Amino acid sequence: MSCDHKNPVVGIIMGSDSDMPAMEACMKQLDEFHVPYEVKVASAHRKPLEVHEWAESAEERGIRVIIAAAGKAAHLGGVVAAYTPLPVITVPMKTSDLGGLDSLLSMVQMPSGVPVACVAINGAKNAAILAVQMLGTGCEGARQKIKDFKASMAQ
Template identity: 55%
Template sequence: MSKKQPLVGIIMGSDSDWPTMKLAADICKKFNVPYEARVISAHRTPIDMTEYANEAHKRGLRVIIAGAGGAAHLPGMVASLTPLPVVGVPIESKALKGLDSLLSIVQMPAGVPVASVAIGGSKNAGLLAVEIIAQNDQKLQAKILKYKNEMAKDSRAKNKNLKHKTTTKKKTKKKVSKKVRRKTTSR
């Protein structure tokens, strides 16, 4: 948890969700965006969930990232109670590999929006939260652009490396095929 006033709330239904949700926290740390992380269950502690959602904006939070598995009611219930944007992270479940969680999060009724990322996609949830906060922060926008440029640079380097590998293999195959042709024509 950050020591500054948190801007992002990272909540989850159980501490077993932390390995997935930690990636959102890591992104917040990378961009120096203060966050808080809490276990708040829509089913086990509904009063705590209601209080959290009702008070989050009053405490200075700007975005809530809510991870949940199975029935995955946490993101939708929080979204119904807060004026803040809520990003839902479907947590992979044993029964349906997280598809149940994904569908619970994306199938919200009109008037209760929840943004959703991929199953287990809390890294993207963290990035989305940072981008939302960066709308009024040019320095943070510059950090995001730098991050995206670094990803592009890495991708281009991987492409160049792959081209080199495939070009080398093609040259090797051509040399072999010439040798084979010489042997077969000399017979």
């Protein structure tokens, strides 16, 4: 995998525009790492065909890691994972009903064969860091960004 990322290598998808404020921390962190990304808003329940097409074509578009944010039933990450060979990181959104526990439990109970990684409720920043760590498995530049980031946290 080339480390010269001019086109998006991280795909961010969220179920609703209402998830955007919580996901700004993800985008900000990716910007700080200088990792290009694309953003899509599409619900697994209201726009399943659009989600299917976006997920299935992600690899062709150059995406290497997907971050999926959703609340309540929170099926978005699992649906995306069903249509792509790429790693999917899920971000459970805080909800008014159960504080996001509903989202979290939905995401961590994926069936065998369709795994997703899951960060904390509203853990958008950690999702971005994990995505860059994943990119770093095949890219020394991304790995160095994580090394530098962790060194700066220790100061």
